[in-house]
Amino acid sequence: MNGFLVAKVLSFITGIVSVSMIWPILWAHLDGGGEVRSFVVSMVLGLTFSGLLFAAGRHHSDYKSVGIRDAFAVVSLSWVFASVIGALPYYIYGMTPTFTDAFFEAMSGFTTTGASILTDIEIHPKSLLFWRGMTHWIGGMGIIVLSLAILPFIGVGGVHLFKAEVPGFGLEKITPRLHQMATRLWGIYFGLTAAQTLLLLLGGVNLFEALTHSFSTIATGGLSPLNKSISHYNSPYVEWVTTFFMFFSGVNFVLHYRFLLRQPGAYRGDEEFRLYTAIVLFSILFTAAVLLSGGYYGSIEETVRYSAFQVVSVITSTGFFTADYELWPVSVHFLFILLMFAGGCTGSTAGGIKSLRVLALARHARAGLASCLHPQGLFQIKIRGKTASSNAVASVTAFFILYLVVFIAGTLFMAALGVDFVTAVSSAAASIGNTGPGFGTVGPTDNFFHIPAAGKWVLSFLMLLGRLELYTMILLFARGTWKK
Amino acid sequence: MAWPLGWAAWDGSDDISAFLLSIAAGLAVSAVLFLAGKNADYENLGVKDGFLVVSLAWIGASLIGALPFYFGGTVPTFADAFFESSSGFTTTGASVLSDIEAVPRGILFWRSLTHWLGGMGIIVLSLAILPFLRIGGMELFKAEVPGPIPEKITPRIQQTALYLWGVYAFLTAAETALLLLGGMNLFEALTHTFGTVATGGFSPLNRSVGQYGSAYFDWIITVFMFLSGVNFVLHYRMLRMDFRPLARDEEFRLYLWIVLGCTAVVTAVLLFGGRYGSITEAVRHSAFQVVSIITTTGFVTADFELWPLLTRVILLLLMFAGACAGSTGGGMKILRLLILGRHTRAELKRVLHPSAVVSIKVGGKAVNEGILSSVTSFLILYVAVFVGGVFFITSIGMDMESAISGVAATLGNVGPGLGSLGPTDNYGSVPEAGKWAFSFLMLTGRLELYTMILLFLPETWRK
Numbered sequence: 001m002n003g004f005l006v007a008k009v010l011s012f013i014t015g016i017v018s019v020s021m022i023w024p025i026l027w028a029h030l031d032g033g034g035e036v037r038s039f040v041v042s043m044v045l046g047l048t049f050s051g052l053l054f055a056a057g058r059h060h061s062d063y064k065s066v067g068i069r070d071a072f073a074v075v076s077l078s079w080v081f082a083s084v085i086g087a088l089p090y091y092i093y094g095m096t097p098t099f100t101d102a103f104f105e106a107m108s109g110f111t112t113t114g115a116s117i118l119t120d121i122e123i124h125p126k127s128l129l130f131w132r133g134m135t136h137w138i139g140g141m142g143i144i145v146l147s148l149a150i151l152p153f154i155g156v157g158g159v160h161l162f163k164a165e166v167p168g169f170g171l172e173k174i175t176p177r178l179h180q181m182a183t184r185l186w187g188i189y190f191g192l193t194a195a196q197t198l199l200l201l202l203g204g205v206n207l208f209e210a211l212t213h214s215f216s217t218i219a220t221g222g223l224s225p226l227n228k229s230i231s232h233y234n235s236p237y238v239e240w241v242t243t244f245f246m247f248f249s250g251v252n253f254v255l256h257y258r259f260l261l262r263q264p265g266a267y268r269g270d271e272e273f274r275l276y277t278a279i280v281l282f283s284i285l286f287t288a289a290v291l292l293s294g295g296y297y298g299s300i301e302e303t304v305r306y307s308a309f310q311v312v313s314v315i316t317s318t319g320f321f322t323a324d325y326e327l328w329p330v331s332v333h334f335l336f337i338l339l340m341f342a343g344g345c346t347g348s349t350a351g352g353i354k355s356l357r358v359l360a361l362a363r364h365a366r367a368g369l370a371s372c373l374h375p376q377g378l379f380q381i382k383i384r385g386k387t388a389s390s391n392a393v394a395s396v397t398a399f400f401i402l403y404l405v406v407f408i409a410g411t412l413f414m415a416a417l418g419v420d421f422v423t424a425v426s427s428a429a430a431s432i433g434n435t436g437p438g439f440g441t442v443g444p445t446d447n448f449f450h451i452p453a454a455g456k457w458v459l460s461f462l463m464l465l466g467r468l469e470l471y472t473m474i475l476l477f478a479r480g481t482w483k484k
Numbered sequence: 485m486a487w488p489l490g491w492a493a494w495d496g497s498d499d500i501s502a503f504l505l506s507i508a509a510g511l512a513v514s515a516v517l518f519l520a521g522k523n524a525d526y527e528n529l530g531v532k533d534g535f536l537v538v539s540l541a542w543i544g545a546s547l548i549g550a551l552p553f554y555f556g557g558t559v560p561t562f563a564d565a566f567f568e569s570s571s572g573f574t575t576t577g578a579s580v581l582s583d584i585e586a587v588p589r590g591i592l593f594w595r596s597l598t599h600w601l602g603g604m605g606i607i608v609l610s611l612a613i614l615p616f617l618r619i620g621g622m623e624l625f626k627a628e629v630p631g632p633i634p635e636k637i638t639p640r641i642q643q644t645a646l647y648l649w650g651v652y653a654f655l656t657a658a659e660t661a662l663l664l665l666g667g668m669n670l671f672e673a674l675t676h677t678f679g680t681v682a683t684g685g686f687s688p689l690n691r692s693v694g695q696y697g698s699a700y701f702d703w704i705i706t707v708f709m710f711l712s713g714v715n716f717v718l719h720y721r722m723l724r725m726d727f728r729p730l731a732r733d734e735e736f737r738l739y740l741w742i743v744l745g746c747t748a749v750v751t752a753v754l755l756f757g758g759r760y761g762s763i764t765e766a767v768r769h770s771a772f773q774v775v776s777i778i779t780t781t782g783f784v785t786a787d788f789e790l791w792p793l794l795t796r797v798i799l800l801l802l803m804f805a806g807a808c809a810g811s812t813g814g815g816m817k818i819l820r821l822l823i824l825g826r827h828t829r830a831e832l833k834r835v836l837h838p839s840a841v842v843s844i845k846v847g848g849k850a851v852n853e854g855i856l857s858s859v860t861s862f863l864i865l866y867v868a869v870f871v872g873g874v875f876f877i878t879s880i881g882m883d884m885e886s887a888i889s890g891v892a893a894t895l896g897n898v899g900p901g902l903g904s905l906g907p908t909d910n911y912g913s914v915p916e917a918g919k920w921a922f923s924f925l926m927l928t929g930r931l932e933l934y935t936m937i938l939l940f941l942p943e944t945w946r947k
Binding site: 068069290329330331333334335338361362364365367368369370371372373379390391393394395397398399400401402404405408411412415416418419420421422424439471474475478 | 535753792793794796797798801824825827828830831832834835836853854856857858860861862863864865867868871874875878879881882883884885887902934937938941943944
């Protein structure tokens with residue numbers, strides 16, 4: 001365990017987060033509001049902290065000695081420190097009454113969850129809301145690198161064993177390649193953001209809202225500067241554009257990369273993408289059918305539009321809404337909770353268990369049924385054309401069990417705090433799945449302000465756990481990690 | 485059905501004709517099936533046949549067992565009758581009856597008898613009889629428990645069945661005697677005992693065991709419910725004065741821990757919320773409900789719908805956990821939880837030491853890959869069936885809490901759920917399609933998923 005090296009890496013990350021506050025400062029300056037001071041103070045505090053960390057690790061640069069435990073520490077602490085620093089503007093300015101609320105909002109930002117404690121969003125200065133959107137965007141960038149480069153190195157949750165080959169990169173040495181890979185993926189990330197912003201501007205959305213919504217979409221976060229989220233616009237154009245970008249933000253970024261390398265069949269050649277798309281289509285059909293038979297909306301177009309938006313929003317764990325789906329039938333609520341668990345694709349900014357694991361689990365169960373009829377036969381499954389080793393399958397099943405355990409623990413805790421059944425279950429599911437809004441008293445038109453403080457800390461912790469694919473955080477607390 | 489017929493005659497009530505009719509119909513069906521299979525070769529029983537026999541046996545029993553309810557007019561529709569009957573044979577204990585005490589005692593006795601019969605598995609019952617007909621038995625026993633099998637106590641299945649049956653009869657007799665000693669009348673003592681040892685939960689009283697308000701009865705039944713959730717092989721050993729297997733059994737230890745732990749937490753929460761005056765009362769009611777739910781019995785002595793949400797979530801989770809393998813309890817079974825827990829821990833170790841060879845052990849023996857795969861795929865299937873069930877139930881209009889708990893309670897063979905299917909409610913007002921769905925879930929859960937699911941796969945029917 002190389003603590004000094006960890007500190008040095010963390011100093012870079014906290015430094016980047018602090019320096020990013022330059023943008024909201026500029027915005028505040030243009031707006032002429034008093035928030036400038038809050039941001040400056042926050043930035044100074046952040047940079048001081050960063051400086052201290054750098055000082056601790058300044059003599060160490062042997063990056064080759066970075067081990068698994070160091071990786072855990074860096075990953076987990078990055079998000080925690082970022083959230084602490086990111087919370088400072090909210091707290092210092094007074095956008096949130098307590099530090100608990102500020103931390104919750106910042107964590108919700110960086111983990112691209114999108115749950116908010118704000119009861120009235122629009123009364124707050126644009127610079128703070130812009131910072132809110134930025135925390136999503138920065139968090140999303142971190143996720144892309146995390147899931148495509150760092151986690152495979154750590155070997156977490158089985159996904160690395162079914163990895164999609166990144167053209168031009170082997171995965172032997174991570175350090176030299178990491179830099180190149182990250183740059184290209186961020187390029188795609190940046191490109192998607194720019195594209196969506198442009199399309200929204202073309203649709204008549206102002207720059208501030210176009211930017212913050214794009215930040216939120218590509219990071220599949222869900223925080224909006226508007227109280228009524230995307231429903232505010234009442235515009236089919238905006239809704240379809242957002243749906244499109246949410247969907248593709250939930251797709252493996254490696255596929256985007258391949259597509260841009262002139263491989264037109266990149267998407268449909270990937271099993272995970274096909275399952276993801278199938279789930280989305282089925283869910284839209286089911287939802288639309290249920291809504292139509294219940295006479296919820298006047299036209300088919302409206303019904304399909306609202307169904308598509310909400311389904312894609314929930315499965316990609318974004319959390320925008322264009323309709324108060326709490327008024328929709330219970331079967332749709334349950335479907336949405338399932339989608340929160342299922343999640344998007346690996347290698348994207350979406351949360352949840354991820355389609356690739358769902359695929360592996362389903363095939364494993366089917367193999368189980370087959371082996372009942374043929375007890376002498378082999379219990380093997382294929383993923384992405386290759387036979388999955390028993391290690392790989394074991395990894396995925398263990399991840400699934402852990403996910404359920406964490407979800408159950410979260411639900412128990414929330415229940416102990418006195419919230420109702422639906423709120424307890426859905427808030428736990430939505431936090432660990434990084435979706436954002438749940439049901440009950442934390443539905444799309446509600447917020448998390450009324451949750452007891454202890455609950456906010458627990459949900460923040462769940463958001464972090466879910467975002468970092470469980471193991472990273474859990475192993476940080478396990479005794480075995482720290483033994484020599 | 486001769487027993488309830490006897491009771492009905494004793495009572496002199498009008499359900500006699502219902503039973504006579506049912507017996508006649510049942511025998512007729514038996515005869516037809518027997519004639520159809522007259523020339524079959526019993527030695528050739530394969531795995532597929534084993535699965536088919538088990539699932540069709542339970543379905544068949546449920547169908548015939550439904551007749552008295554239907555002919556007797558106890559319930560309005562056949563869906564209700566089948567629900568009640570399958571709830572009996574799968575030892576679930578969910579009921580569509582809104583006023584149980586208005587039903588003739590003959591019918592009620594039949595209801596509880598279906599529990600008792602179902603409890604030991606009609607197959608095991610038949611294992612004592614079928615060997616005379618020279619049917620290969622091992623496949624069938626495998627079909628009854630496709631999951632992890634506890635060690636066999638005797639080499640021959642017939643003897644195994646007889647001994648398990650003996651333990652079962654012993655527990656039945658012991659509890660009945662103790663209840664009678666406490667002042668319960670014979671009818672209620674028998675029916676409650678049937679409901680206990682089979683971990684079923686049907687009571688002839690509207691307010692279940694809670695009606696007595698008696699600490700003596702509550703604790704007797706709690707103890708026997710607990711025992712009925714233990715692996716019967718361990719009971720067999722104990723009856724031969726060998727207590728070592730019990731002390732060493734890891735599944736039993738985990739089961740005991742969970743029961744004690746949950747009782748403690750629930751007691752604390754209840755006392756904290758001021759629900760009960762004294763500690764003894766709180767402990768008594770916590771213990772009863774916790775044991776009742778984890779063993780998937782389903783008797784109630786308190787309306788836990790009025791309890792704080794945390795206790796209800798705990799009870800809901802216990803429905804999934806279930807009792808020990810080799811008992812009459814339902815749910816996923818503690819042994820599987822034990823294996824899954826160790827598997828997850830092993831995986832966490834492996835992340836830190838990728839090249840290490842980590843194997844998991846239960847009871848000192850290594851769990852091989854095949855068994856582990858079976859258990860993990862069972863978990864996935866259980867979740868999938870649960871999800872499918874909730875989907876269906878919410879689609880026909882039930883609210884989230886009732887749907888989730890109803891599916892959990894039927895799949896786990898518990899009985900009462902939460903919401904509108906709580907301890908003081910019944911399944912009577914569920915839409916008809918829902919009743920069929922719940923019946924299907926009860927059967928699927930009781931037969932450890934695979935047996936029922938395989939019925940629907942085309943592969944099973946191909947040669």
